[in-house]
Amino acid sequence: MATGKTVPDAASHSASGDLRPAPPSSDKVPALRPLAAAATPVNPTAGNRRWLWLPGVAVAVAVAVGGLFWWQPWAAAIPQVMVETVAPAALTRVLAVNGRIAALHPVDVRATVSGTVLEVLKGEGDSVTAGEVIARIEATSSLAAVRQALAALDAGSVAQAQSAADVKRLQALGGNIARNTLEDAARKLQSADQEVGRLTALVDQSRIQLDTYTITAPIAGRLLIRGVEPGQTADPTTVLFTLSDTAPPVVQTEVDEAYAAQIEVGQQAVLQLVGETATHAGTVSFVGPRVNPDTGALEVKITPDPALTAPIGLTVTANIVVDRQAAALSAPRAALIAGAEPPAVLVLDGTTARKRDVTVIDWPAARLIVTQGLAAGDILIIDSNGLRDGQGVKVKAD
Numbered sequence: 135m136a137t138g139k140t141v142p143d144a145a146s147h148s149a150s151g152d153l154r155p156a157p158p159s160s161d162k163v164p165a166l167r168p169l170a171a172a173a174t175p176v177n178p179t180a181g182n183r184r185w186l187w188l189p190g191v192a193v194a195v196a197v198a199v200g201g202l203f204w205w206q207p208w209a210a211a212i213p214q215v216m217v218e219t220v221a222p223a224a225l226t227r228v229l230a231v232n233g234r235i236a237a238l239h240p241v242d243v244r245a246t247v248s249g250t251v252l253e254v255l256k257g258e259g260d261s262v263t264a265g266e267v268i269a270r271i272e273a274t275s276s277l278a279a280v281r282q283a284l285a286a287l288d289a290g291s292v293a294q295a296q297s298a299a300d301v302k303r304l305q306a307l308g309g310n311i312a313r314n315t316l317e318d319a320a321r322k323l324q325s326a327d328q329e330v331g332r333l334t335a336l337v338d339q340s341r342i343q344l345d346t347y348t349i350t351a352p353i354a355g356r357l358l359i360r361g362v363e364p365g366q367t368a369d370p371t372t373v374l375f376t377l378s379d380t381a382p383p384v385v386q387t388e389v390d391e392a393y394a395a396q397i398e399v400g401q402q403a404v405l406q407l408v409g410e411t412a413t414h415a416g417t418v419s420f421v422g423p424r425v426n427p428d429t430g431a432l433e434v435k436i437t438p439d440p441a442l443t444a445p446i447g448l449t450v451t452a453n454i455v456v457d458r459q460a461a462a463l464s465a466p467r468a469a470l471i472a473g474a475e476p477p478a479v480l481v482l483d484g485t486t487a488r489k490r491d492v493t494v495i496d497w498p499a500a501r502l503i504v505t506q507g508l509a510a511g512d513i514l515i516i517d518s519n520g521l522r523d524g525q526g527v528k529v530k531a532d
Contacts, residue, residue, distance in 0.1 A: 231454065259357065361375065
């Protein structure tokens with residue numbers, strides 16, 4: 135009897151109840167074959183729709199390209215410039231400088247000796263007369279020297295008087311005395327006279343020395359600066375006081391050496407005191423004979439007309455009139471091409487900037503007088519910054 139698995143009847147396991155005989159069994163499972171896919175229906179209008187959007191895109195691209203060529207963002211914009219028409223006009227060349235109100239003849243007062251200041255009799259702003267005592271310095275040693283000189287003079291005077299009396303007495307005796315005795319007495323009197331003269335000079339000298347300890351005003355005027363106080367030690371280098379004379383004050387200023395040769399006595403000036411809007415007339419009354427080698431400046435004094443009542447040291451703006459011309463051509467300093475040598479400007483030729491060499495009077499002012507290179511009626515570009523010769527430009531609308 136054979137042993138093994140029992141294979142159930144295929145008919146008994148048919149789910150559909152199909153009673154057809156089962157296929158012969160086999161060890162291999164028959165291959166599964168997939169069913170054929172259903173065919174996709176074809177839409178005949180689908181290909182045509184793909185081309186409907188192309189004309190719109192082409193139009194948009196054409197418009198964009200045309201706009202770029204019209205706008206040309208890669209091309210530089212034509213610069214706009216401001217211009218002016220060159221025309222002759224009355225011009226005044228002015229040099230503007232700053233100065234200060236100053237005394238015409240200020241004087242510094244110093245002591246000629248050293249010592250402690252005992253007394254100060256005047257202060258800043260006080261008026262003084264010439265020779266008036268304004269301070270005293272301790273003078274004990276000098277006073278002692280005067281007294282010593284006076285004592286010596288007194289002794290010499292006594293000896294002189296005694297010698298004079300001896301000579302007179304001997305002369306009265308006449309022939310009763312020897313001649314050489316009278317001559318000796320006369321020589322003694324002569325020596326006494328000389329000694330008295332020497333001692334008198336010593337007294338005068340000691341008194342003069344004593345006077346140096348008393349400080350007096352050298353001129354009549356007003357004290358501007360008081361530089362010493364009681365108890366302070368003074369010496370010949372110490373400025374005790376600064377005085378101004380009684381003359382009306384002037385405006386003292388300095389001019390750069392580049393313009394020094396064009397400043398002359400008699401030139402007119404317009405003065406304006408700091409803090410004021412009003413102006414005052416003035417005249418250049420002094421031009422220094424030399425330029426300060428340390429500062430490169432020339433001292434100039436301007437006399438106001440009429441005299442100003444202002445504190446010494448007040449700042450003043452002075453416009454010195456150097457030159458007046460009834461009809462001259464001028465150009466703004468900004469119109470000059472930077473770094474151009476010789477100087478040059480740009481004039482408008484239609485819509486093109488053209489370079490023009492010019493000759494100008496170089497002066498510290500916003501407008502320069504042009505002596506050559508421009509003519510009346512030229513259209514001048516008033517700002518040459520960033521422009522070049524031959525460049526196309528257009529006039530900026532006002």
